[in-house]
Structure formats: structure tokens, C-alpha cells
């Protein structure tokens with residue numbers, strides 16, 4: 001039964017309907033998610049000319065391309081500042097890189113956010129974390145309180161994922177199109193650029209890791225089988241040893257760099273999944289002006305050259 005103002009009625013119905021969809025699962029989705037990306041020490045560049053820490057721009061584009069805005073989480077800040085950022089953002093990405101996983105500022109800040117995220121999720125305050133390459137390694141160190149990594153021959157190679165039993169129905173992979181899961185299993189489209197890996201052996205022998213993470217995929221360098229995709233059982237924490245952000249956004253001419261349609265699609269689906277998790281977080285900045293000052297748009301990426309390992313970086317002093 002519609003009153004004369006049919007347009008208003010339809011609008012109301014759409015509103016109610018939208019709300020019903022949004023609250024399914026008890027949460028109204030946050031369609032303006034903001035993700036923090038953790039910066040790390042600038043170990044190879046010129047600290048004076050560039051800045052003492054950096055974020056590779058490919059991670060920023062990767063998240064932006066799936067519907068999020070990005071806030072840099074800088075190292076060497078105060079604990080109060082980190083708590084404030086944590087309560088303002090909807091997820092955290094721990095990127096790849098090459099810092100010490102137990103002594104660096106990167107690892108210290110990662111621990112602060114990891115502990116905050118555990119506490120928040122335990123209190124039903126949904127907060128997802130994504131780790132890529134070093135980010136996966138850092139998460140395993142944080143969970144086990146140990147560095148259990150081992151050297152593998154995986155410095156510049158593209159590999160197909162070896163799916164564990166039932167992994168295609170995991171939270172992470174179940175949203176992927178079936179043909180894409182097939183591509184990931186049979187094509188060499190995941191970029192590996194790492195010297196260190198968590199072997200399946202060390203994962204299986206460590207009770208903390210085994211209880212915390214479900215192994216979704218593994219890979220092998222021909223000698224050692226290592227963990228390549230995980231999701232936590234009880235927390236919205238996800239990690240990949242491979243580099244989904246490289247396929248669409250990095251162009252260094254090296255073996256292991258794959259720009260095929262399937263590789264780029266796989267990249268998008270990982271980011272889209274993580275952003276859909278971040279949409280379940282209700283954190284927000286204390287005001288629009290505080291939010292505006294925090295966003296990455298306040299910084300300009302520096303072009304490093306088409307054949308640099310990172311084509312553009314954000315630097316922070």
C-alpha cells in the first residue's frame with residue numbers, strides 16, 4: 001500500500017531493504033573502509049635524501065583498487081598515537097620488505113597492532129590484519145614468539161598454489177571464482193620474492209602456530225615445503241607468502257613477475273576479500289579533519305624508475 005508520494009515510498013523501501021542486507025550477520029557494513037599500511041625502515045635507500053622509512057606504493061594502489069583508502073602507519077611514533085590510529089582504521093596491512101622481525105621498529109609496531117587486534121576481536125570489535133611476504137613471516141613470529149623461518153630457494157619465481165584439503169572453502173578462497181581457483185592451482189602465477197619461509201615442518205611442530213593458523217596452501221622450492229597462504233581459525237587474520245600486489249602494479253623485469261589476466265584477477269580477489277573484511281569494522285576517525293590529515297593523499301609517491309624493485313615509494317622522515 002503506497003501513499004501518493006510513490007517515489008518517497010520506493011526510496012524508503014530501498015533504504016529498509018539496504019539496511020536489512022547490511023545488518024545480516026549483526027553488523028552494518030562500513031562502505032568507507034580505511035586501511036593502515038605499516039611503514040618500515042629504509043635500509044637500502046638514502047635516508048637523508050629520501051626519508052628514514054617507506055611504503056611501496058603498490059600496496060596502496062592494491063587496496064585502493066578494491067575500494068579502500070589508505071593511512072600510512074609510521075614507525076617510531078608514540079604508543080598513544082598507535083592506539084588512536086588503531087581505533088580509527090578498519091584493518092592493517094603488513095607489507096613485504098627486509099627488516100629484522102624481532103628487533104626492527106617495523107616489528108615493534110606490528111606487535112602493538114597485533115596485540116590491539118587480538119584484544120579488540122576478543123571483545124567482538126572486528127579488526128582484520130593482512131600480511132604479505134614479510135608480513136606473513138612477521139605474523140608467524142608474533143604468534144609463536146619465535147623466529148622459525150628457514151632459507152628457501154624462492155628469490156624470484158612464480159609458482160602455482162598447492163591447495164590443502166578443503167582450502168577452496170576457506171573464508172579467504174570461497175569468494176573466488178572457481179575458474180580463478182583452478183588457475184591458481186595449475187598456472188605459475190603467484191610471485192615469490194623471499195629468501196625465508198615457514199616450512200610446513202616447523203609450522204606443524206609448533207603448537208601455537210598450529211592452533212592459530214589454518215594452512216590453506218603450500219609451495220616447495222624442490223627441497224622444502226613451505227606455508228604460502230594461511231588464515232587464522234578464530235581471528236580475521238590472513239597472510240600470503242606470495243605477492244598479489246606485484247602483478248598489477250610492479251614492472252621490474254625479473255623472473256617471477258607475472259602480468260597475465262589470471263594473475264591480475266587473483267590479485268584483485270585477495271584485496272577485495274580483505275576489504276570486505278575491513279567493512280565489518282566500525283572504527284572511525286574522531287573527525288573528518290583528523291581523517292583527512294591522516295590519509296596517504298598528504299604524501300606524494302617518488303618514482304624510482306620503471307625497472308626498480310618498487311616502481312614508486314612513499315617516504316617518511
Ligand SMILES: *[C@@H]1O[C@H](CO)[C@@H](O)[C@H](O)[C@H]1NC(C)=O
Pocket residue numbers: 041042052053075076105317
Ligand atoms: C627510530 O628511533 C630510534 C631510536 O629512537 C632511532 O635510532 C632510529 O633512527 C629511528 N628510526 C627511524 C626510521 O626513524
Ligand SMILES: *[C@@H]1O[C@H](CO)[C@@H](O)[C@H](O)[C@H]1NC(C)=O
Pocket residue numbers: 147148149150151198199201202
Ligand atoms: C625450524 O626453525 C629453526 C629455527 O628455530 C630453523 O633453524 C630451522 O632451519 C627450521 N627448520 C625447518 C625445516 O624449517
Ligand SMILES: *[C@@H]1O[C@H](CO)[C@@H](O)[C@H](O)[C@H]1NC(C)=O
Pocket residue numbers: 157158159160188
Ligand atoms: C612452475 O612451478 C613449478 C612448481 O610447481 C616449478 O617446478 C617450475 O619451475 C615453475 N616454472 C616456472 C617457469 O617458473
